[in-house]
Ligand code: IPM
């Protein structure tokens with residue numbers, strides 16, 4: 001089969017890590033008889049530099065015409081980059097939020113799995129790490145505080161900033177259904193994370209998710225307050241299977257979940273709409289401090305490509321091949337700087353790509 005993939009390399013380490021994922025996909029194509037065509041598109045800071053805006057209609061339309069989107073990362077140093085002198089709606093992040101909304105990517109899947117080989121890189125207590133963990137963070141991606149009305153103005157002579165958190169029942173139901181569907185293919189447990197002791201929006205999430213849960217009698221349904229969840233993630237992460245939550249809580253908890261795997265450079269993500277279409281990107285940021293040094297960890301991006309094969313193209317065997325190749329290089333002891341123990345030999349970003357591509 002032939003697949004057209006929109007490739008948004010973006011800023012910072014984005015170009016380096018996406019190039020490695022493309023290399024691995026080409027290797028998959030050769031082995032399994034597929035052709036992957038990459039359509040390079042600009043978004044984020046690099047688009048500001050060329051087009052004056054972080055996201056153009058052309059990028060949106062071309063991305064829509066492709067079978068899926070593979071992305072690196074966007075943004076720069078918020079204190080020094082000239083991109084952050086622009087008004088907020090013209091900054092790199094606005095491009096990312098804009099494409100999520102334009103492509104209706106409401107379901108963000110961030111799997112956090114502790115590779116046995118990386119237990120030493122896990123910052124948790126040894127007895128906690130020893131139990132391992134394997135969870136799927138499901139973050140709502142096109143609603144809540146990120147997309148509510150916001151403004152800053154003087155009210156009664158006092159400068160006031162307002163951000164609004166809105167969800168309707170349909171937005172909650174569609175991602176809750178996806179979460180339960182995914183749980184059915186995993187360990188059949190969903191934990192809804194909210195702040196229902198304070199927020200109306202969280203109370204609606206509970207009500208709607210409870211209704212959805214009733215249609216999945218085989219799935220155990222639990223609720224947890226977000227502050228407790230932040231604590232449980234470091235105390236006993238093995239308890240979680242699917243974690244379902246709203247946009248802002250998901251942003252924060254998914255960084256926490258990624259860090260306990262050893263490095264944010266290990267965590268892939270998929271952002272899906274109602275169809276098979278998705279945008280696949282590492283959960284980490286553009287890491288401007290290490291950009292261009294060829295030391296970034298490309299594994300999260302390579303695993304994001306595997307998620308693309310699985311969720312958008314139904315190529316499970318090929319996705320397995322990538323995940324197995326990643327496990328193999330880790331077992332063989334290859335490490336990028338972020339996951340190496342002190343004194344352990346380190347490989348560069350492109351070498352890691354070569355090693356994984358060679359093991360497909
Ligand atoms: C993420 C990032 C983005 C977000 C930023 C870059 C806007 O942190 O994908 O988690 O907050 O969603």
Ligand code: MG
Pocket residue numbers: 251252255
């Ligand atoms: Mg984030």
